[in-house]
Amino acid sequence: MKLRTRITLLVVAAVAVAVAAAAAASFVSAERELRGEVDTFLAARATEAVQISSSLGGRFDTGVRFGRLAPLVAPDAIIQYLTPDGGYVVAIEDAPRLPVDGRDLGVAARSGEALYRTEVVGGESYRMLTAPLPDGGAIQVGRSLEETEAVLAGLRLRLTVVGLLGVALAAALGWIVTTSAMAPVAQLTEAAEHVAETQDLEAPIAVNRNDEVGRLAKSFNTMLSALRRSQEQQHRLVMDASHELRTPLTSLRTNIDYLAKAVDIPPGERGELLDDVRFELEELSSMVAELVDLATDAETSLDPDVTFDLGATVTNVVDRARRRLERPIHVSADEGLVIGQPAMIERAVSNLIGNAHKWSPNAAPIEVSVAAGRVSVRDHGPGIDRTIRPYVFERFFRADEARSMPGSGLGLAIVRKVAISHGGRVFVEEAPDGGAIVGFEVPLVTASDRAVSTPHADS
Numbered sequence: 001m002k003l004r005t006r007i008t009l010l011v012v013a014a015v016a017v018a019v020a021a022a023a024a025a026s027f028v029s030a031e032r033e034l035r036g037e038v039d040t041f042l043a044a045r046a047t048e049a050v051q052i053s054s055s056l057g058g059r060f061d062t063g064v065r066f067g068r069l070a071p072l073v074a075p076d077a078i079i080q081y082l083t084p085d086g087g088y089v090v091a092i093e094d095a096p097r098l099p100v101d102g103r104d105l106g107v108a109a110r111s112g113e114a115l116y117r118t119e120v121v122g123g124e125s126y127r128m129l130t131a132p133l134p135d136g137g138a139i140q141v142g143r144s145l146e147e148t149e150a151v152l153a154g155l156r157l158r159l160t161v162v163g164l165l166g167v168a169l170a171a172a173l174g175w176i177v178t179t180s181a182m183a184p185v186a187q188l189t190e191a192a193e194h195v196a197e198t199q200d201l202e203a204p205i206a207v208n209r210n211d212e213v214g215r216l217a218k219s220f221n222t223m224l225s226a227l228r229r230s231q232e233q234q235h236r237l238v239m240d241a242s243h244e245l246r247t248p249l250t251s252l253r254t255n256i257d258y259l260a261k262a263v264d265i266p267p268g269e270r271g272e273l274l275d276d277v278r279f280e281l282e283e284l285s286s287m288v289a290e291l292v293d294l295a296t297d298a299e300t301s302l303d304p305d306v307t308f309d310l311g312a313t314v315t316n317v318v319d320r321a322r323r324r325l326e327r328p329i330h331v332s333a334d335e336g337l338v339i340g341q342p343a344m345i346e347r348a349v350s351n352l353i354g355n356a357h358k359w360s361p362n363a364a365p366i367e368v369s370v371a372a373g374r375v376s377v378r379d380h381g382p383g384i385d386r387t388i389r390p391y392v393f394e395r396f397f398r399a400d401e402a403r404s405m406p407g408s409g410l411g412l413a414i415v416r417k418v419a420i421s422h423g424g425r426v427f428v429e430e431a432p433d434g435g436a437i438v439g440f441e442v443p444l445v446t447a448s449d450r451a452v453s454t455p456h457a458d459s
Contacts, residue, residue: 188216
């Protein structure tokens with residue numbers, strides 16, 4: 001069942017319940033009013049009969065005397081007299097006899113008050129009043145409810161018809177309103193189905209309203225834009241990766257084909273070819289590992305965020321780099337707590353040191369500093385031209401001077417990804433006396449952050 005149909009049915013059901021409740025209340029009120037009018041009529045007729053009887057002597061002890069009352073009472077009611085001992089006389093000749101029970105006898109014997117009730121007499125409903133007389137006995141007055149029932153039946157029919165018309169009108173209006181309200185949702189559904197079928201992310205939804213549906217449309221457009229950017233980045237990553245992988249793969253294929261076909265290769269030349277093959281394999285392995293790192297978002301890490309000392313983490317990376325690179329690396333690290341992934345920060349710092357090592361002369365030191373969440377790595381190389389600084393953190397970007405150097409062009413892109421995932425940024429600057437300063441900044445832990453992150457640190 002469509003949502004539009006479901007909402008319409010709910011509206012119709014709510015209106016139907018409200019109409020039914022209002023009709024029932026109106027009917028009950030009208031019925032009570034009509035019954036009250038009948039009871040008032042009965043009381044008036046009883047009073048009239050008592051007054052007439054008083055003018056005739058005041059007692060109904062013989063049928064003759066009571067019979068003289070008949071022509072003086074209006075013929076729209078049945079009147080009976082009950083003697084204290086339970087006898088009765090019908091006032092109007094050939095009129096139906098009203099039923100008498102123990103309660104009526106109690107009223108006649110002066111042991112009960114006036115009594116109203118509804119009885120069936122001769123197959124017809126009557127409203128009855130049994131009222132005590134001053135000198136004993138009781139008078140009974142009855143009136144047919146046929147006229148009242150006819151009025152109530154007509155009222156019941158009119159209320160039913162009006163109620164059904166109201167429900168039908170509510171259904172029509174509900175359908176119109178829900179159709180209008182659900183039109184943007186239907187448009188969203190069609191857009192989502194179109195994207196699912198065609199993978200076309202270039203068709204945003206026009207937003208011309210500020211309500212919840214408009215916000216939903218804006219969110220959908222934002223999602224489409226994010227998906228489009230992700231798709232473009234994925235496409236560019238595949239194209240860049242295929243371009244970068246083509247060179248080492250071609251070199252590997254050439255060297256392997258030459259080794260397979262050449263029979264008599266001097267040992268020195270064979271060793272050089274094998275060294276080239278090993279170098280290209282290492283380059284491929286490094287590039288694949290870095291591609292995997294870039295393709296994996298920081299948010300997908302299974303490790304929980306922890307609070308750690310940024311200065312101590314950078315110092316540990318520098319100690320390992322000294323042993324691996326056999327180059328002087330100076331470090332100045334202040335303490336500063338950071339919430340995040342220590343392994344990712346270590347990878348970023350290692351990539352920065354590797355980049356500085358590639359550009360620094362053999363004997364030149366690398367200088368690493370950590371202060372207020374800012375990690376800077378300085379080399380003593382030729383520096384980075386201003387025109388290419390905005391691109392050094394792009395994937396596979398390599399300056400013209402770096403084309404002959406080892407590397408995949410992904411190291412600094414990983415640094416940027418790590419910094420952004422920790423709420424920071426990257427930077428590249430020119431050193432005062434030559435060389436480049438490349439690094440990143442991440443926010444330090446505040447007192448409130450430390451209170452919130454304590455459970456993570458303990459885990």
